[in-house]
Amino acid sequence: PDIYIANSREVQDRIKKYYERDSVVLWPPVDTSRFTPGVIPTSTRKYYVMTTALTPFKRVDIAVRVLSKLGKNLKIIGAGDQEAELRKLAWPTIEFLGRIDDTEVVKIYQAARGFLMPQKEDAGIAPIEALAAGIPVLWQGKGGLLEVNIDGVTGRFFPEETDESFEQWFLSFDAEIMAGNYDNSM
Numbered sequence: 181p182d183i184y185i186a187n188s189r190e191v192q193d194r195i196k197k198y199y200e201r202d203s204v205v206l207w208p209p210v211d212t213s214r215f216t217p218g219v220i221p222t223s224t225r226k227y228y229v230m231t232t233a234l235t236p237f238k239r240v241d242i243a244v245r246v247l248s249k250l251g252k253n254l255k256i257i258g259a260g261d262q263e264a265e266l267r268k269l270a271w272p273t274i275e276f277l278g279r280i281d282d283t284e285v286v287k288i289y290q291a292a293r294g295f296l297m298p299q300k301e302d303a304g305i306a307p308i309e310a311l312a313a314g315i316p317v318l319w320q321g322k323g324g325l326l327e328v329n330i331d332g333v334t335g336r337f338f339p340e341e342t343d344e345s346f347e348q349w350f351l352s353f354d355a356e357i358m359a360g361n362y363d364n365s366m
Contacts, residue, residue, distance in 0.1 A: 183203070183204065184199065184201050184202070184203035184204075185203060185205075185206050186203045186204070186206070187205070187206065187207060187208050187302055187303040187324070188205060188207065188302050188303040188323070188324030188327055189324070189327055190302050190303070190323050190324045190326075190327075191203075191205075191302050191303070191324070192204075192205050207303060208303055208305050210305050210308045210309060210312075212308065212309065212312035214282065215286055215289060215290075215309055215313040215314075216290070216312075216313070216314070217290065217313060217314025217315075218289075218290030218291055218292075218313070218314060218315075219290075220290075220291065221363040222293055222294070222314070222316065222360075222362045223293075223357055223358055223359070223360045223362075223363050225291055225292060226253055226291075226293065227252075227253035227254060227255050227275075227291075227292060227293060228243075228247065228252065228254045228255070228292060228293055228294050228295070228296050229254070229255045229256075229257065229288055229289060229292040229294075229295055229296070229310070229315075230243060230255075230256050230257065230258070230295065230296050230297070231256075231257040231258055231285065231295075231306040231309070231310075232256070232257075232258045232297075233258055233259070234256070234258055234259055234260030234261065234262045234263045235260045235261060235262055236262060237299065238260075238298075238299050239341060240256065240266055240298070241262075241265075241266060241269060242298040242341070242342070242343055242346050243256075243296050243298050244256075244266050244269045244270050244274055245269055245343055246343055246346050246347045246350060247273065247274060247350075248269065248270055248271035248273060249271075249347070250347070250350070250351075251271070251273055252273060252350075252354070253273045253274075253275070254273065254274050254275065254296070255275045255277055255288055255292070256274065256275065256276050256277060257277050257278075257279075257280055257285060257288065258277075258278070258279065259278050259279050263276065285309075286313065289309065289310055289313035289315060290313055290314075292310075292313075292315050293315070293354075293357055294315055294316050294317065294318060294335070294353065294354075294357055294362075295307055295310035295311075295316070295317045295335075296318050296319075296350075297317060297318070297319040297320065297325070298319075298320060298341065298346050299320055299341060300320050300322040300323040300341065301319075301320075301323045301324055301325060302323055302324050303323075303324035303325075304319075304324065307319060307325055307328075307329065308328060311334055311335075316334060316335035316336070316353070316357065316362040317329055317334060317335035317336075318335055318336050318337075318338065318350060318353045319335065319337055319338075320337065320338060320339075320340075320341055321337030321339055325337075335353070335362075336349060336352065336353045336356070337349075338350075
């Protein structure tokens with residue numbers, strides 16, 4: 181190839197390591213113009229949101245188990261092969277919305293307390309949309325999101341892809357949101 185293109189510096193580093201080639205970063209296109217922050221303070225909102233494919237790699241199971249255990253409301257946008265398994269894990273506070281149209285996604289984001297991303301991603305479109313909608317993101321502190329999300333400012337990261345780590349950091353994140361730390365900060 182004449183040129184390598186990476187979707188984040190995370191991938192750019194892998195290209196350098198494994199192919200010993202330089203590359204350019206071209207972030208995935210994200211239409212942030214359709215998102216605006218909601219008018220309700222984040223601290224008074226009632227649910228968290230995820231937009232993802234329902235596959236084992238996306239680790240939706242972590243969020244479903246932890247938020248079910250804590251009795252927290254979660255709306256999951258997306259579909260996939262793991263949906264039936266995830267529904268068995270979920271308590272009534274977890275709502276599976278399936279694939280919905282873009283207008284509905286915007287409305288859900290504008291009323292969400294926070295966006296959850298329990299897995300490492302090379303780059304993420306949905307969390308960028310969440311930030312554009314003014315909601316903080318709890319993400320696994322590895323991968324491409326470290327390039328666009330600022331820990332303690334636009335959300336929080338947690339260190340390990342485990343239920344225990346996610347629960348510990350989720351509780352801290354939720355307390356920060358309840359204290360108003362992310363109201364009007366996006």
